[in-house]
Amino acid sequence: MITETKGYMSVNFLISQAKNIQIVIDQNAAEIEALDQNIGDGDHIFNVQRGLKLVVELEDDIKNLPLQKGLNMIAMKVLSGIGGSSGALFGTFFMSMAKTPDLDKDIDFKKACEMVITGINAMKERGKADVGEKTMMDVLIPVSEKLNELKSGNTDMKVGLSEITKIAEDRMLATKDMLATKGRASFLGERAKGHIDPGARSSQLIIDTICKSLINK
Amino acid sequence: MKKFINNVDDFLIESLNGFGKAHSEIIKVNFEPNFISRKTKTKEGKVSLISGGGSGHEPMHGGFVGHGMLDAACPGFVFSAPTPDQMQAAAEHVDSGAGVLFIVKNYSGDIMNFQMGAEMYSGKNDSIITNDDVAVEDSTFTTGRRGVAATVLVEKIVGSLAENGGSLEECKKLGEKVNKNSGTMGVAFTSCTVPAAGKPTFDIGNDEMEFGVGIHGEPGRKREKIQPSKTIVNNMLQAILDDLKPQKNEKTLLFVNGMGGTPLTELYLVYDDACEILKSKGIEITRSLVGNYCTSLEMQGASITLLKCDEEILKNWDAPVHTAAMRWGM
Numbered sequence: 001m002i003t004e005t006k007g008y009m010s011v012n013f014l015i016s017q018a019k020n021i022q023i024v025i026d027q028n029a030a031e032i033e034a035l036d037q038n039i040g041d042g043d044h045i046f047n048v049q050r051g052l053k054l055v056v057e058l059e060d061d062i063k064n065l066p067l068q069k070g071l072n073m074i075a076m077k078v079l080s081g082i083g084g085s086s087g088a089l090f091g092t093f094f095m096s097m098a099k100t101p102d103l104d105k106d107i108d109f110k111k112a113c114e115m116v117i118t119g120i121n122a123m124k125e126r127g128k129a130d131v132g133e134k135t136m137m138d139v140l141i142p143v144s145e146k147l148n149e150l151k152s153g154n155t156d157m158k159v160g161l162s163e164i165t166k167i168a169e170d171r172m173l174a175t176k177d178m179l180a181t182k183g184r185a186s187f188l189g190e191r192a193k194g195h196i197d198p199g200a201r202s203s204q205l206i207i208d209t210i211c212k213s214l215i216n217k
Numbered sequence: 218m219k220k221f222i223n224n225v226d227d228f229l230i231e232s233l234n235g236f237g238k239a240h241s242e243i244i245k246v247n248f249e250p251n252f253i254s255r256k257t258k259t260k261e262g263k264v265s266l267i268s269g270g271g272s273g274h275e276p277m278h279g280g281f282v283g284h285g286m287l288d289a290a291c292p293g294f295v296f297s298a299p300t301p302d303q304m305q306a307a308a309e310h311v312d313s314g315a316g317v318l319f320i321v322k323n324y325s326g327d328i329m330n331f332q333m334g335a336e337m338y339s340g341k342n343d344s345i346i347t348n349d350d351v352a353v354e355d356s357t358f359t360t361g362r363r364g365v366a367a368t369v370l371v372e373k374i375v376g377s378l379a380e381n382g383g384s385l386e387e388c389k390k391l392g393e394k395v396n397k398n399s400g401t402m403g404v405a406f407t408s409c410t411v412p413a414a415g416k417p418t419f420d421i422g423n424d425e426m427e428f429g430v431g432i433h434g435e436p437g438r439k440r441e442k443i444q445p446s447k448t449i450v451n452n453m454l455q456a457i458l459d460d461l462k463p464q465k466n467e468k469t470l471l472f473v474n475g476m477g478g479t480p481l482t483e484l485y486l487v488y489d490d491a492c493e494i495l496k497s498k499g500i501e502i503t504r505s506l507v508g509n510y511c512t513s514l515e516m517q518g519a520s521i522t523l524l525k526c527d528e529e530i531l532k533n534w535d536a537p538v539h540t541a542a543m544r545w546g547m
Binding site for chain 1 (some may be wrong): 301
């Protein structure tokens, strides 16, 4: 059974997760940058780091705001402060999460899943990318599918989250042997093979960090 | 990394400040959100043209704001697409009621951010997407060909039509024609260094070149040993001609573009090689452009763009233009 713990999604939850993610991304920055230089142009890591810094810096402005307002402010900050594909995609993620109905009520795990699923669906729509195209969506779409299963199933939440970290890792690693058909790596043809997609790697680290913090809660 | 930098975080703002001061008679730089607009208001009834993209390609696009070309340009961070609020603010600033045409290079980040900007802007607007790079195979399932140096030609030619009262629909149609009639192929001898990264984007041997390179130092078709200019130029032109398939005696514009680190002396040598090769194939060169217009920071290399010209294209190419990077006829 999903544990009905309250407060799974709040402004403070988002800020504290952003801080955790910032640490993990910084620890892995050199690796992500190298991946991007292999098949892209090297801007991805700076965009992700800039975005996290901007969200963390928002803390004082948003900590007392209702969730919907906080999400909208995060969305605008991410959208206007990052640039590149990452800014548009993550901005879209927060913007559509903010549109989930009933955000003024307590958010249980099920509702939090629904919000993340809505966000990922909007990213998929914006980027017009699906699984198998060597992008961050290779990690995010399967995660979203698993969340959908958890939302309506009977799996223990912590077991479910641990399964998600495994899915994210497997799917991230699987981008290595893919040909890219979307994004900058798509210009490389066969030469993109043999390199993990940097966006898939950063997304996997984000998922991993959030899941592990919830598992250890 | 050896660059003129005070603080990496201030790199773009300080450069934009300088650009604004150097060309204050033509343009104005607006901050937060950042966009470059003409000094004067768009005249009533004139369609506004807005382009933009990551910085590091100067003079593209800010250097093309002014009479006969763009109304505004939105610079992103180095090699990163600008953000939707920049496009929205630029559109609100320049639109005189006749609508806005966004000119977007075909890169995923640019497409997404411009799309969102267009959705956020309430006025009449449309977009054209340039994808002239013949180095990349096009298919409906992929991102497709990159938008590179021909974007400069699109901005000049459509800019003239807009200046002379062309409607939003007519401007879009002409822009699509120029894009379709263009093919570009680029070659790099060295990498470039993004200031935030502090080290070269890719490693390349002293005797190697990247054939089919993109404008961010992203790899191209293949890595090869460097060859005499005639051979390189011939291979570049062959790739373009295979794609464009110009008729015998068809009029063309030949554009040799420097990537930022190659001297004009070499670009003119490339132009000479290209002229001879095209002449031997019976292709008529009626207009030319040589210089650094669509660059990749300090990368050594060049791209060649060939544009098939009809009377409408030639007329609008020849029309007066007055921008920071391109000026003739006025």
